[in-house]
Amino acid sequence: MRAATFQGKGDIDVRQMPDPAIVNPRDCIIEVTSTAICGSDLHLYDGVIPGVEQDDILGHEFMGRVVATGKESTLKVGQRVVVPFTIFCGQCFHCSEQRYSNCDNSCPVEEQEIAEKAFGHPMAGMFGYSHLTGGYAGGQAEYVRIPYSDVVPLVVPEDIPDDRLLFLSDILPTGWMAALNADIEPGDTIAVWGCGPVGLFSILSAFRQKAGRVIAIDGVQGRLDMAEQLGAEPVNFHETDILDALKQMTGGIGPDAVIDAVGMEAHGLSVDNIADRVKQTVGIGQDRAHVLRQAIMACRKGGRVSVPGVYGGKADLFPLGAMMQKGLQLRTGQTHVRRYTAELLDLIERDVIDPSFLISHRLPLDEAATGYRNFRDHQDEWIKVVLHP
């Protein structure tokens, strides 16, 4: 089969790889019909997430049709499924509490040690997202092996096009969970940093969860325009002192909750971000946490900090004093995708939301390298790239 493979920092190549086959009884194999490039794929592409090896197949947002099943899979050949990016067993303590991205069992034992050293505990398995999360082959390919196929994939109706369903695999539930983690009270003011796909879905979700106002912060005008179309109040950080603006916009109080939908590769020319970039470049730091620092400083006293943005290492100059002195609550984590998919599918089926507005480019899988390059370098136009194998 053909698959988009990692060949080194900034180097994606579509290559011929072995077809997957059933390995464990609960597996199934799907033929991918649509797959997307995620903002967090760019962390791999830019080489800031460790544990990515040459020829690793990337991609964790994908859907397709079942073509083979293991003897304990409950799926049937021909069924159409969306596959959550977090792999989970459905049986461990964490899965029993619907914390699927904390699953104890989905990361192969021999891949657990690096993450355990880095984070204190091993992580759940994820598709196409480095050997820290199991080294599973990803979905930017013609076929994918899906473990625990009796619990992981979401069977979807035939009459809804891929474009409207694909983002149930990651970014729509991620935006939804980001808003839930912000613990929104009706009428609250929410500030969202980053108007990429997760940020835009966080804005959409915050309004669905009864936020009164959403303030959207980004440096790319095209993305701010999309946020404005969703009802948010755009603020361009290139032209605005963010802390000052947020105080002014909220009568000196600050936003009730803040959402960092940027993560470890913050942009901008602030002093702390330049220092972070230097440390990241020379290999003595991993996270450029400027947005998180700013969000914590901006949040009102007693407010909530929600972090869907991906971080992978340690950040210095972290404003722990502000966290403590203002009594903030911080909630974060990889998305427990499957916890939210039924509710979100229902909203899509009833035409309450249509996530396909995000798609800016559709490319054949063979042009994955072009998709990655432009998604990173032309963020004003390349909002979301969908690949078709």
Place this chain on the structure above:
Amino acid sequence: MNLANWARYGLAATLATAAGGVLIYRRQPHINHDAAPARSARHRRRFGDYRVTGASVTIRATPEQIRACWQGNARLWPALEYLPFPEGNQPDLLLPPSELRDMASRPLRTRIVAEREDELLAWRSEGEGQADMHGRLRFRDNGDKGTAVEVIMAVRPHHFASAWKTEAMMAEALELGLLRDLRRMKMLIETGEIATARMRPDAD
């Protein structure tokens, strides 16, 4: 300054440094080697002739189910690296997995020496005099999280390694291997399979 003065000042500086060192050493809090659980001891992980190591996990199953898997699930045994497992026709005899066998300098046979239902199972290696290895598998209720399973192994380095450094490396490998073994057993009990990222059954 002539050579004699250099020697005099050098000697004085050496004595002052030594005195300072002694003073700092004496001001250190007394280390109680028994204050930490055996496997967590920061300063000493060797007890008498034995090096103690182990691992623990919590499994969502009863002690009987866990024991049944360890004793009767043939899919588990080939995946084990260090945790001894029962030999089919002799219920009290345990087989050391391949990694553990490679670690020993002579053939290892281990036999169950103590059993407390739903709580403890202990074994030791056979041989004259002191055993080369003691081990135990202990079960403890961990509330709604399941059963906490702890394996502890005490190995006498004489037959495992000849040099202290090698012994430390082996103990580290043993600890990691035991943790891997418990996690594989947990996967098999909780999910019915052992997780793998392989794309095909025949892949590496």
